[in-house]
Amino acid sequence: DVKVTQSSRYLVKRTGEKVFLECVQDMDHENMFWYRQDPGLGLRLIYFSYDVKMKEKGDIPEGYSVSREKKERFSLILESASTNQTSMYLCASSWGQGHSPLHFGNGTRLTVT
């Protein structure tokens, strides 16, 4: 089974802090994704990556950046956390260029105070 592991289940940070969310997958998937999930808004794509050192903006990239230095690891960075970034963050990975489904981690619930 594919395993996508997010380093923290819960995080509490202060406004203005730099925040790192880490994600590791163990199935050699090319593609990795960061979504945020908010009530009534569903899952929205922040950034994705097709390969090491490559990244593409999703639908809501403002206030975020990403890093993919190794194939198995995809990091989401909040340069200066704000309260409107309080959310559930979900990492996912998938194989190849076709219709392969996304495999999700269990999420990191981030609270910015």
Place this chain on the structure above:
Amino acid sequence: EDQVTQSPEALRLQEGESSSLNCSYTVSGLRGLFWYRQDPGKGPEFLFTLYSAGEEKEKERLKATLTKKESFLHITAPKPEDSATYLCAVQLRGGATNKLIFGTGTLLAVQP
């Protein structure tokens, strides 16, 4: 604008009471439609992919169908363990491969 809408937002069923969840979409071109199940405190878990109108997929008590405008997730004789949020997502033709647009989900509660 590409859009995915799920209904109802919430559904409460008695054990054994069959029903359907709806996912309607307006997109420039459909490459695939995905159904996921999400339990509280967990990430979404993949259920089905549908590619073309008329296609059906089944897994235990769940059956997913697809038309040109919508998909249904039929739940036959549900059990309490089927309680979860069900999400649908579409992959666009010609868009970034594997990028999905999600609906907001249907929260299903099955009472014993």
